[in-house]
Amino acid sequence: MLRVLAQNADLVIFLFLTGLGYTAGSIAERRHYRSISRREAELLHLPVVTFKNPYPEESVRSGVMMMGSVVISIDYFKRLLAILRNIFGGRVTSYETLVDRARREAVLRLKEAARQKGCDMVVNLRLETSTIGQSANSRNSVGCVEVLAYGTAIALRRL
Amino acid sequence: MYVTNIETIPGKTIVEHFGLVQGSTVRAKHIGRDLMAGLKNLVGGELKGYTELLSESRDEALQRMIREAKAMGANAVVNVRFATSSVAQGAAELFAYGTAVRVE
Amino acid sequence: MKFTPRPLSENVNVSKTHPLAELAWMLGGLALILLVFYLLVGQAVEVVAERLPAGAERWLGRQALKNFAVAENPELDRRLQTLLAALPVDSPLRRRDFQVWVAATDEINAVALPGECIVVFRGLLEAVASENELDMVLAHELGHFAHRDQLKGLGRGLVATFLTMTLFGNDSSAAGLVASLTLSFDARYSQRQEAAADAWGLDLLVARYGHAGGAVDFFARLSRRDDAPRLAYLRASHPHPEDRIRNLERRIAERQYRFETVVPLDSTRLLAEPPRP
Numbered sequence: 001m002l003r004v005l006a007q008n009a010d011l012v013i014f015l016f017l018t019g020l021g022y023t024a025g026s027i028a029e030r031r032h033y034r035s036i037s038r039r040e041a042e043l044l045h046l047p048v049v050t051f052k053n054p055y056p057e058e059s060v061r062s063g064v065m066m067m068g069s070v071v072i073s074i075d076y077f078k079r080l081l082a083i084l085r086n087i088f089g090g091r092v093t094s095y096e097t098l099v100d101r102a103r104r105e106a107v108l109r110l111k112e113a114a115r116q117k118g119c120d121m122v123v124n125l126r127l128e129t130s131t132i133g134q135s136a137n138s139r140n141s142v143g144c145v146e147v148l149a150y151g152t153a154i155a156l157r158r159l
Numbered sequence: 160m161y162v163t164n165i166e167t168i169p170g171k172t173i174v175e176h177f178g179l180v181q182g183s184t185v186r187a188k189h190i191g192r193d194l195m196a197g198l199k200n201l202v203g204g205e206l207k208g209y210t211e212l213l214s215e216s217r218d219e220a221l222q223r224m225i226r227e228a229k230a231m232g233a234n235a236v237v238n239v240r241f242a243t244s245s246v247a248q249g250a251a252e253l254f255a256y257g258t259a260v261r262v263e
Numbered sequence: 264m265k266f267t268p269r270p271l272s273e274n275v276n277v278s279k280t281h282p283l284a285e286l287a288w289m290l291g292g293l294a295l296i297l298l299v300f301y302l303l304v305g306q307a308v309e310v311v312a313e314r315l316p317a318g319a320e321r322w323l324g325r326q327a328l329k330n331f332a333v334a335e336n337p338e339l340d341r342r343l344q345t346l347l348a349a350l351p352v353d354s355p356l357r358r359r360d361f362q363v364w365v366a367a368t369d370e371i372n373a374v375a376l377p378g379e380c381i382v383v384f385r386g387l388l389e390a391v392a393s394e395n396e397l398d399m400v401l402a403h404e405l406g407h408f409a410h411r412d413q414l415k416g417l418g419r420g421l422v423a424t425f426l427t428m429t430l431f432g433n434d435s436s437a438a439g440l441v442a443s444l445t446l447s448f449d450a451r452y453s454q455r456q457e458a459a460a461d462a463w464g465l466d467l468l469v470a471r472y473g474h475a476g477g478a479v480d481f482f483a484r485l486s487r488r489d490d491a492p493r494l495a496y497l498r499a500s501h502p503h504p505e506d507r508i509r510n511l512e513r514r515i516a517e518r519q520y521r522f523e524t525v526v527p528l529d530s531t532r533l534l535a536e537p538p539r540p
Contacts, residue, residue, distance in 0.1 A: 022282070044268040047178045049258040050238040051166045054176070054264045079247075081282060082187065084289040086249045089189025089212075093278040093285060096185050099252050100276045103181060121266075125179060127256055129244040143247050175265035183276045223275040231269040 021076030028075075029097060036104050043111045048122045048151065055156060063154045064117065068109030071132065072102045073144035099145055103127060106149040114153035125151035160225050161235035161262065168235055171262040177231040182224030183254030185246060186216040193249070213251065217241065220253045233259035313411070317378075324378025331382050333364035339383065339401075342394075346401055349471035356409055363401070371485070373400050375407035390484070393525035395468065395477025402467040406460030412453075454502045461507055462514050475520035479508045 005012055053060065074082075078094035085092045106127070114122050128148040161168050188196075192208040199206050220241075228236045239257035246252045343363050350357055361379045369386040376382060381404045391397045469475050486504035502510075515522075 026282075041270065044270060047176065047266045047268070049176060049178060050240060050256060051258055054173075074247075077282070077286075081286060081289070082247045082250060084286070084293065085187040086193075087190050088289060088292065089187055089192070091278060092185040092187050092247065092250045093280055094282060095246055095250060095252065096183070096277050099183055099185060099246060099254070100274065103183070103254070107179065125256075126240065127181075127242060127254070129242060129246070129252060129254070131244065131246055145246050145252075173264055175267050177267055177269050181276070226275045227271065230271060230273065230275075 017076045018080055019077075021078065021080075025075030025077055029101070032101055032105075036101065036108065039108050039112075040104070043108065043115065046111050046115055046119075046121065048107060048111060048125050050123075050125050052124050053154065054123070055154070059157050061155045061157045062119075063123075063152045064119070065150060066110055066113045066117070066119075066122065066153045067148060067150040068106045068111070068113060069146065069148040070102055070105045070109060071144055071146045072098060072105070074098055079143070099129065099147070102145045102147040103129070103149070106147040110149045110151065110153075117153060117155070119153035119155045121156070122151040122153045125149060160229065161237075162221070162225065162239055162257070163235070163237055164239045164257075166238055168237065168262050171235075173235075173237070173260045174263050175261050177228075177233050177259040177261075179256060180224050180227040180231065180233075180236060180259045181254060181256040182220045182222065182227060183252060184216050184220045184223065185250055185252045186212060186219075187247075187250040188212055213243070213253065216251070216253045217255070220255045224255045224257065228257075228259035231259050233261055235260050235262045321378035324376045324380045327376045328364070328380055328382070331364070331366040332368075333366050333382060336363065336365045336383075339363050339365065339388075342398065343381070343401055346398055346405070346467065346471055349467060351470070354409075356405060359408070361405070361408075373404055375404045375412065379408065381405075391481060391528060392484075393477050393480065394528050395472060395525040396481040397528060398471060399464060399468050399478050399481060402464035402471075403460050404464075405467060406463030407456065409463055410456065410459055412456045412460065457502055458507070458510055461511055465511055465514055465520075466518075469518075469520050472523075473521075474523040475515050476522045477525040478515065479511050480525070482508050482511075 053063075074095070078098065081094040082092050085094075107125075110122060110125075126149070128150075130146050130148075131143055132146050161171075167173060188209065192212065195208050196206050221239075224236065224239075236257040236259055239255055241253070241255050243251055243253050340363055343361060347356065347361065359379050361381065363381040363383060365388065366382050366384050368384050369389075370384045371386040371390050373381065373383040373387055381401065383400070387400065388397075391400065465475065465478050468478055482504040486508065
């Protein structure tokens with residue numbers, strides 16, 4: 001039995017890594033989503049918008065550009081699904097959660113930075129996504145996604 | 160549902176806003192498109208297959224964003240921005256984000 | 264401007280399909296596509312094998328021959344011609360010009376290559392103990408030619424592996440997985456070919472010597488030496504020696520072949536160094 005395993009070592013390793021990716025990956029993902037939901041509920045009162053200043057000049061006390069960024073990597077199982085998708089085409093659902101988590105996390109970090117400085121709102125938000133490092137598009141490596149959220153955090157005069 | 164990438168809807172006023180809305184989708188090409196693109200690589204020119212694929216995906220991302228805005232009770236999304244990036248071998252992520260507002 | 268925070272309950276950006284269900288669907292679809300492809304390619308290979316002109320086949324054989332460090336062996340050649348002379352008069356093999364080469368490795372094996380080339384490995388020459396055994400091996404290889412196996416062997420597994428390599432990259436795990444799967448399928452197919460060649464070779468041996476002595480001796484010795492578990496033979500290209508012995512003995516019983524003493528092999532001339540060209 002052990003000899004059969006040893007002869008098919010690469011297959012066994014592949015299956016093991018896939019299983020590990022699936023279990024550990026879904027646990028990590030669920031935990032991250034819980035944290036995201038909790039923090040989004042806390043920071044719901046601090047709006048983030050994409051338009052420029054909706055308030056007249058006089059009522060704005062200060063405006064400081066702030067950023068929030070995060071890099072999240074995928075697990076082996078998601079990568080397998082993405083490779084199979086490459087044959088059939090269509091939506092890569094395994095990556096959807098990845099980029100969704102990354103974007104929400106980046107916006108949350110931006111909001112947290114704004115709240116720390118005592119700001120009331122973040123305007124002119126922009127989001128940038130990229131895949132960093134040579135691991136992005138090469139065949140043998142696991143990919144990762146970097147999201148940067150930046151905007152101007154304004155503090156309003158208390159009237 | 161009004162969708163625009165300027166700050167306001169011309170002729171209307173924004174009454175309240177609900178914050179950021181975002182829609183994204185990750186799409187992969189399939190083998191058929193890949194082969195055609197590989198052939199096109201020899202002669203150059205527009206890769207119609209990929210253009211179609213990406214604009215369909217962009218539509219889907221936009222639809223998702225609009226669905227989120229509707230769920231918030233908005234009737235317009237202003238200052239919409241698009242972004243494309245490649246997140247995996249042969250797959251591109253498209254997302255659209257904007258601010259959900261109610262106009263009257 | 265008024266701000267009203269609205270918490271969202273539904274995440275529009277994530278699809279609701281379960282990843283394992285998706286994996287199952289895609290793997291199933293992939294398996295189906297590979298199966299259809301495999302069958303189609305198998306049919307195409309057989310059609311080509313039927314119709315390949317002799318010149319093209321010889322060219323293929325010469326290319327394959329380059330993989331081995333071969334030398335001529337006039338003693339082996341003589342034995343082959345004697346064996347061929349024992350064929351029935353109307354056999355299509357009589358019209359073909361067979362050549363036999365010896366490859367200088369210690370592996371115990373012999374292969375039939377396109378273009379009427381037989382390559383016997385030196386290890387096998389050293390392992391056979393009687394003339395009958397050696398002729399059984401040669402007759403087995405001639406059996407492959409009689410069934411036109413030499414081209415089909417190159418067929419499906421290679422094409423499937425080549426395709427996977429182009430799709431997924433040379434050293435990806437997917438290529439390795441497909442290669443081992445298709446090669447093991449091919450192994451079952453070629454195990455049938457091997458059994459058929461065994462049966463044909465047995466008939467030729469009896470035609471040459473008048474009895475079936477020595478037919479199973481070689482495999483019996485091999486199976487005693489070999490301690491690999493039966494499972495390994497699932498993926499090997501030859502059947503397990505015990506299975507081969509059983510099939511041969513069954514055929515001997517069916518055809519009521521006799522057993523008589525075998526002729527011991529004088530291997531000095533056989534293993535002599537070939538004369539320098």
